[in-house]
Amino acid sequence: MISKESTQTDSAKINEAYEKHLYPFLAKYPQDKWDEIAESIHFRMQMTCGAFTDMLLRVEPPNQEWEWLIEKPKSFPDKKTCRDINKNSEYIYMESTGDTVRLSIKNGYWIDTFKDKTYSKLKIHWLTDCEFEIEFIESNNRIRKNLSKKGDRYKYYVIDKGTNYYYLAVDLPDTDKILGFKIYN
DSSP: OOOSSOOSOHHHHHHHHIIIIIHHHHTTSOGGGHHHHHHHHHHHHHHHOHHHHHHHHHHSOOOTTEEEESSOOOOOOOHHHHHGGGTSOEEEEEOTTSOEEEEEEETTEEEEEOTTSOEEEEEEEESSSSEEEEEEEEEOSHHHHHHOOTTOEEEEEEEEEOSSEEEEEEEOTTSSOEEEEEEEO
16 A cells, blocks of 8 residues: 555655565565566556556656646547548557557557557547547557556547647546647658
8 A cells, every 4th residue: 555645755655565565465476477477566556546656657757748638628629630530540659768659540449569569459439529448458568468458448539630640638547647649640
């Protein structure tokens, strides 16, 4: 359990929680499995614990390609502009690490291809003309397969369209955080 009331730094709170809970848990398994199990727990915690996510985001804020939005966007482009995201099906975006990700949006699927040639496959479900969810299906990417489980959903908003990009926002599950970012064609 990570205490919100503690006066410790976020890094110290995370380290204390690991020492108190993670390391004793890992001791139940063969040592050659510790890294894999710890990594899986670390990434999954980002999806299930808002306090943990908040601390990580303060410790390592996203790069300049991503920005915090104060609230859910209230205005969207027109219906046609939002749905046109399906027309040009090949995009790129930057990860918070600075790595470029290739994104393919076709036939109702959102497929990310990463620098190391791994991928993630998600199904797109349109909710309104400018809002959609992507549903996690599978991934062989080390981070994404530990971050998401089959059936996890992420809500996106089409906010704007520029000359060579779409500006999107995504709700971070189990938090009140919304991140904005661009996908470029």
